[in-house]
Amino acid sequence: xxxxxxxxxxxxxxxxxxxxxxxxxxxxxxxxxxxxxxxxxxxxxxxxxxxxxxxxxxxxxxxxxxxxxxxxxxxxxxxxxxxxxxxxxxxxxxxxxxxxxxxxxxxxxxxxxxxxxxxxxxxxxxxxxxxxxxxxxxxxxxxxxxxxxxxxxxxxxxxxxxxxxxxxxxxxxxxxxxxxxxxxxxxxxxxxxxxxxxxxxxxxxxxxxxxxxxxxxxxxxxxxxxxxxxxxxxxxxxxxxxxxxxxxxxxxxxxxxxxxxxxxxx
Amino acid sequence: xxxxxxxxxxxxxxxxxxxxxxxxxxxxxxxxxxxxxxxxxxxxxxxxxxxxxxxxxxxxxxxxxxxxxxxxxxxxxxxxxxxxxxxxxxxxxxxxxxxxxxxxxxxxxxxxxxxxxxxxxxxxxxxxxxxxxxxxxxxxxxxxxxxxxxxxxxxxxxxxxxxxxxxxxxxxxxxxxxxxxxxxxxxxxxxxxxxxxxxxxxxxxxxxxxxxxxxxxxxxxxxxxxxxxxxxxxxxxxxxxxxxxxxxxxxxxxxxxxxxxxxxxxxxxxxxxxxxxxxxxxxxxxxxxxx
Ligand SMILES: [Zn+2]
Numbered sequence: 001x002x003x004x005x006x007x008x009x010x011x012x013x014x015x016x017x018x019x020x021x022x023x024x025x026x027x028x029x030x031x032x033x034x035x036x037x038x039x040x041x042x043x044x045x046x047x048x049x050x051x052x053x054x055x056x057x058x059x060x061x062x063x064x065x066x067x068x069x070x071x072x073x074x075x076x077x078x079x080x081x082x083x084x085x086x087x088x089x090x091x092x093x094x095x096x097x098x099x100x101x102x103x104x105x106x107x108x109x110x111x112x113x114x115x116x117x118x119x120x121x122x123x124x125x126x127x128x129x130x131x132x133x134x135x136x137x138x139x140x141x142x143x144x145x146x147x148x149x150x151x152x153x154x155x156x157x158x159x160x161x162x163x164x165x166x167x168x169x170x171x172x173x174x175x176x177x178x179x180x181x182x183x184x185x186x187x188x189x190x191x192x193x194x195x196x197x198x199x200x201x202x203x204x205x206x207x208x209x210x211x212x213x214x215x216x217x218x219x220x221x222x223x224x225x226x227x228x229x230x231x232x233x234x235x236x237x238x239x240x241x242x243x244x245x246x247x248x249x250x251x252x253x254x255x256x257x258x259x260x261x262x263x264x265x266x
Numbered sequence: 267x268x269x270x271x272x273x274x275x276x277x278x279x280x281x282x283x284x285x286x287x288x289x290x291x292x293x294x295x296x297x298x299x300x301x302x303x304x305x306x307x308x309x310x311x312x313x314x315x316x317x318x319x320x321x322x323x324x325x326x327x328x329x330x331x332x333x334x335x336x337x338x339x340x341x342x343x344x345x346x347x348x349x350x351x352x353x354x355x356x357x358x359x360x361x362x363x364x365x366x367x368x369x370x371x372x373x374x375x376x377x378x379x380x381x382x383x384x385x386x387x388x389x390x391x392x393x394x395x396x397x398x399x400x401x402x403x404x405x406x407x408x409x410x411x412x413x414x415x416x417x418x419x420x421x422x423x424x425x426x427x428x429x430x431x432x433x434x435x436x437x438x439x440x441x442x443x444x445x446x447x448x449x450x451x452x453x454x455x456x457x458x459x460x461x462x463x464x465x466x467x468x469x470x471x472x473x474x475x476x477x478x479x480x481x482x483x484x485x486x487x488x489x490x491x492x493x494x495x496x497x498x499x500x501x502x503x504x505x506x507x508x509x510x511x512x513x514x515x516x517x518x519x520x521x522x523x524x525x526x527x528x529x530x531x532x533x534x535x536x537x538x539x540x541x542x543x544x545x546x547x548x549x550x551x552x553x554x555x556x557x
Binding site: 178197 | 281390479481482485486491516524528533535549551552553555556
């Protein structure tokens with residue numbers, strides 16, 4: 001395991017000054033592995049901040065290539081990485097930001113076959129995907145393998161963020177306890193493309209996801225477990241909605257045999 | 267009581283009461299509730315949405331759950347600057363302006379003033395007895411130019427602008443119980459009188475309202491982020507509320523269909539048969555998936 005050098009002490013000094021973090025907390029982050037699913041609008045700021053904060057190993061998974069229309073919000077990618085795989089582009093930016101951490105590139109979308117092995121290698125999963133199918137899949141796999149799951153989503157001027165610890169703490173709810181019915185394609189945003197979004201919105205939500213991830217890895221504060229943070233940027237309204245475990249939940253409810261919900265990664 | 271979807275309700279909450287130790291009028295309590303709340307309860311059912319015109323720290327008015335809009339110019343205090351700021355910030359065909367010190371506003375205020383205005387370009391001001399109440403009136407969007415011109419010319423009095431601007435009067439009768447519906451509170455004696463005028467029946471009518479918050483595409487379809495309504499007695503569960511809201515019009519019916527919609531009562535996820543009532547804050551939100 002890497003030890004804190006003089007240089008890394010300087011790099012993380014403002015964070016180490018926090019009594020909740022300190023040298024031992026920073027060491028804990030350096031020893032941690034986080035899987036970031038999707039390096040798009042949410043994954044970009046989340047991966048940047050996890051890297052800058054000194055999370056020792058980041059597994060980045062995304063099969064998409066950088067497009068010009070991504071650059072208005074996916075701040076980890078640059079104009080000269082258009083056409084390149086997003087993970088490769090992100091790894092380059094992260095290495096420039098913090099060469100002290102390790103990047104494990106997975107240059108394809110996660111699916112039912114590949115996700116469990118990636119989750120197994122991680123201490124925590126941060127979901128920056130943009131599809132319900134991935135969200136429900138990642139929630140289920142994290143529950144089964146006992147990993148904290150940090151989810152986030154944006155649309156238009158609004159965002160949602162929360163944490164599922166159902167696989168870690170018994171009685172703690174999962175994403176599906178709150179949203180049991182998987183929205184069908186087209187049912188999500190009935191008017192226009194769900195793709196319409198104000199540039200900084202994924203930055204706000206992705207950064208909150210990174211914050212939740214660090215809190216959980218450091219075992220400090222109160223994670224947004226069993227809570228959904230709603231953020232309406234247009235009207236400046238924020239609410240923290242509490243929810244509890246659903247005994248009938250198809251993921252974390254009464255024990256059942258194999259129960260991975262279907263779905264293709266986008 | 268008719269809701270006018272084309273009219274934005276605006277509470278001009280700028281003033282303090284000189285004769286009441288300069289206390290901020292919006293926050294002075296009557297029957298245990300701030301005056302702003304009394305005015306809001308009267309206004310909300312009549313208009314599309316209520317916003318508040320006020321300067322300074324908006325957090326002191328956060329209890330209202332309404333948007334607070336500050337003046338654009340700090341050198342011209344008074345209602346005109348507040349009216350300009352609201353009309354600039356929110357686009358609506360009509361604006362119903364009321365002050366924050368009139369707790370007995372008529373429940374047909376908006377309808378009567380629209381009738382008085384008669385056409386889409388005329389201002390209508392409320393009148394009762396022998397008094398015109400310049401701060402209570404409906405203004406079409408087209409009047410913004412005249413308001414800006416008056417402010418640019420250094421004027422900040424409504425009375426001066428209305429002396430030149432064509433307008434009509436909407437008349438309101440003094441009630442049989444002696445309440446002037448446009449009665450406003452300026453000194454301690456007015457407050458005591460208002461308290462005496464609050465009949466048991468009045469107090470019951472002015473019971474707290476439920477606050478509804480809409481998120482994501484539900485907000486977009488309904489057209490507002492929050493509103494306050496008085497729930498009928500029979501609307502006492504989450505399921506009944508959803509049925510009640512869907513019955514309020516096509517926008518609601520369209521926004522609130524689909525089984526993935528969630529409801530939280532006082533920030534806790536609620537089930538269809540959970541109890542709700544006036545005074546509760548009810549948030550309605552869908553899952554979103556964009557990344
Ligand atoms: Zn569950």
